[in-house]
Structures are given as structure tokens and as C-alpha cells.
Amino acid sequence: MRLLLAPMEGLLDFVLRDVLTSLGGADRCVSEFIRITGSLLPDKVYLRTMPELRNGSCTAAGTPVRAQLLGSDAASMAANAAQLAALSPEGIDLNFGCPAKVVNRHGGGAALLQDPSAIHAVVAAVRGAVPAAMPVSAKMRLGFNDRALMLDCALAMQEAGACELVVHGRTKLDGYRPPAYWDQIARIREAVSIPVVANGEIWTVDDALRCQAESGCQDLMLGRGIVADPGLAWRIRKAVAERDGLPMPAGMRDVQWPDLLPALLRFWQLVCADLEPRQRAGRLKQWLNLMRRAFPEAEAAYQHVRVMTDQAAISLWLEELQQQCLAASPATLPSQQ
Template structure:
């Protein structure tokens, strides 16, 4: 079983990739999408989204990170992919799934699922522009307004050179509303000869097992579920290793395998990175964003969120994190700044 960490704009950036891969359990990450809009992007843009390029395209925990590009013009995408290759990425992923209106209005992301031929031209151009040994993968949704072209779109990707396809099992119109339609993924699997990875609405071990069963995919991409429960990948691996294949065989009230006390040093590391590399106005908001998602799995995160949500001062937040360590009997120490990847201004 291969488990990937999803790209999520404005959430799963290099800061959370660093922290979550320190927890472990995932085999590969994908960067937030790097938008290509006609010009040749300078290195600082690639490094701003993916500072792991300075570390052999790996997080400090050693997990490979694949760079994701988003755009609709084959020539510009190919030129930027070739330019990116100078920085030796682990691979290049192509975004055919972003549902954002601003992206779709300019012909990128999920809007391309309306035109399989345009997808084929883009994938072909990128595949020919980069070294043959470099993986070129793709991420798609089930469609734009409907699912009528999902097989044709997947075929366009695979037959044009994509070595792997991640399928977010919702359309652009579905957005992020549950459910995800995992049961439709086998139709895509049957249409292509490359590996297919299932994604969408996987919050728990039960969800993951149900997704594997309904989609027919052994490999999964985890997104918000891993942000809410950083130990989700380990919990799923333990269930599968123990021979559990049915969601009903897993207790519904399982506690997280990574306790709140074990998460506190990760919160500290996250805060250290946020304070060093993000603008002051963004820092507290990023912590609140993560705590808000963790409320789904940690009762302690509910209390933490309600406390932190009114804080804006960096020192006050830092003091609160230190107090949490003392309250839960966890040693507190500043992270070594030299050990942390440094973001490059975009």
C-alpha cells in the first residue's frame, strides 16, 4: 500500500509537509500547485512553493516531494517543466482537479476536464519536455459539471505519458461536499493501463478501508484527513498489516495513534517555521487553521482552538504553546533554526 500526502493550496504547504512527514507514514508528498500563466517562472517561485528542492526534493524526514504545475497552455507548461527540471524535482504532477473559480476561469485545473484533447496536448508537451526518466503524473476529478468524460480524460492523460493518475472522486461542481464517489473509480481503472490512486473524503481508517474496497485501489492519497489526524497513515498501515480489510472491523471510536502530548512538539515546530518564514499577519491564522481541523480528532484541540482564536500576538501564542507543554508534562525546547528548510520569497 502506497500512501501519498495531497497538495492543498493554502493549507498543506512546505510547513505542514515538514511536520507531517516528521510524524511519518506517508510515502510521497505533492507540492501546492505552482501556477503557470505564460511567462517562464524564476527559480525563486519554484523554491518558494517547494523549498525541499534545496534538499534533494525531499522533506527533512526524507520523504520525496513531487512538484505540481497548473496551467492550460501546452507550450508554457512544457517550457516551465523543463526549467523546473534544472532543480532536480522528484517528479512533476499536473493539476486537472483544482475547483477554484479563479483557476477555472482562466482555463486551468478542473476546467480542462471538459476537453480531453486539450489534456492530451498538455500532457504530451510536458512529457516530451522533461527527461524520460522523470515521472510525470496527473491529478484529476471525476469531471467538471458531470462525469460524462471521466474515462476519456483519464485515457488522454495515460496515453499521452502520465505514469500515474490520482482521482479525487468528486466533480468540480461537487466541490468538497461529501460524499466522495469512490465506487466510480473502477470505471477509470478499467479505462487506463497506469496505476490509479484514490483520493477524497478519507478522514478515518474506516473511510480509508471503505475507499479501498469501493474504488479497487490499494493506494490512497490523504488530504484533510491527515491534517486533522497526523497519525492517520500509521493507523491505516497498522490495520492493514493486522489483516483488517473491512471498515466494519475497525472500532468507530478509536483514539488517534499520535496522542495530543505527542503532537505538542509538532505544534511547536510548526509555529517555529511559521514565525520564521511567513508574514506576521499570516502566522496566528495558520495555527488556528490547523487547530480547527484537528478538532475533529482531538478533544484537546477544541479547547486549544477556542483559546488561540482570539490571539494575534506572536509572543502570546508562543507562551501559550510553552504552557501547553508544561500542562501535559512534555519537555519544551526551541527548534534548531538551522535544521529547518528556509522558504524563498515567491
């Protein structure tokens, strides 16, 4: 079983990739999409979205990161893929799933699921433009307005040279509304011979196990679920090991709220170093808001910080929060280097 971190524009960026992979449990990340609209992008654009390219295409914890491109013009996608390949990413992923109207209006993301031949052209062009040893994968939804071309699109990606498919179990029309149709991912898995990774609406261990059963996929991609519960990957690994009678995974951790306080402080430090001042508090609130689903302590923290805007005050509060928890239960916190 492999567990991947999803690319999520405006949420799961390099800051959260750094923090979440430091807690362990994930096998690979995918960057947010780098949009290709016709021009050849300079290296600084790739590096801004995916600074891990300066670190051997890995997070600080050593987790590989694959770069994702989004676009509809095959020639431009190929030229940019070749440019990106020179920076030695772990691989290149192609986005055929983004449901954003501004992206779809220009023929990108999920809009391409209406035209399997266009998908084939993009994948084939990128595959031919990068070194043969470099993985080229793709991420798709079940369709645009319906699932009529679902299998045609998946087969087009495979035939054009994609080595792996991640399938989000909803159409563009479905958006992010529950449920995700994991049973439809099974139809794609049965139709292609390359690995298929299931994605969509995996919030809990029970969700993960049901997704595996319904999709037939052992490999999963985690998005908002692992942002809400940063220990979710380890919890899934433990449950799968217990289900299958396997040894517990090496490095297994039970990530609880006290373990997250150093991660929250690290997150805040990275946010303050990277983002404009007006954006910083919002990013912290965004993460705490999601973690309220999994941790009662996150609810109290969110309510405390919800009206705060001063960077110095937030920094002091986070440091005090960590010290209070350390004083109360020092054995629960990981050692700090």
C-alpha cells in the same frame, strides 16, 4: 499500499509537509500547484512554493515531494517543466482537478476536463520536455459539470505519457461536498493500465478501508483527513496490516495528542519564520480548528488561542502547554534532539 499527502492550496504547504512527515506514515507528498500562465518562471518561484527542492526534493524527514504545475497552454507548460526539471524534483505532477473559479475561468485545473484533447496536449508536451527518467503524473476529478468525459480524460493522460493518476472522487460541480464517489474511481482504474490513487473524503480508518474496497485502489491520497488527524496514515497502515494478516509496518507509531505538541511548536516556529505577522496566528488556528475533529484536547487549545494575536504570547503558551504535558506524562513524548 502507498499513502500520499495531497496538495492543498493555503493549507498543506511546505510547513505542514515538514511537520506531518516528521510524524511518519506518508510515502510521498505533492506540492501546492505552481500556476503557469504564459511566462517562463524564475527558479525563485518554484523554490518559494517548494523549498524542499533545496533538500534533494525531500522534506526534512526524508519524504519525497513531487512538484505540481497547473496551466492550460501546452508550450508554456513544457517550457516551465523543463526549467523546473533542472532543479531535480522527485517528479512533476499536473493539476487537472482544481475547482477554484479564478483558475477555471482561465482554462486551468478542472476546466480542462471538458477537453480531453487539450489534456493530451499538455501531458504530452510536459512528458517530452523533461528527462525520461523523471516521473510525470496527473491529478484529476471525475469531470467538470458531469462525468461524461471521465474515461476519455483518464485515457488521454495515460496515452500522452502520464505514469500515474490520482483521482479525486468528485466533479468540479460537486466541489468538496460529501460524499466522494469512490465507486466511480473504480471505473477509471479498470479503464487504464497505469497506477491509480484514490482521493477524496478520507477522514478516518473506516473511510480509508471503504475507499479501497469501493475504488479497488490500494494506494490512497490523504488531504484534510491527515491534517485533522496527523496519525491517520499510521492508523490506516495498522488496520490494513491487521486486515491482511501482515506484519506491523516498520516504525509504526500511535500518534496521540502529547506527540503533537512538539509538532505544534515546530509548526508555529516555521510559520513565524516564513509568513507575514498578520498571517501567523491564523495558520495555527486553522490547523487546530481541523484537529478538533480528532482530538478533544485540540478543542480546548483552539478555544484558548482563538482570540490571541500576539506572537510572543502564543509562543509562550505553546511552550507552557508542551511542558505541562511533559510533566504529566513524560513517557508519551518523543525524544527531542
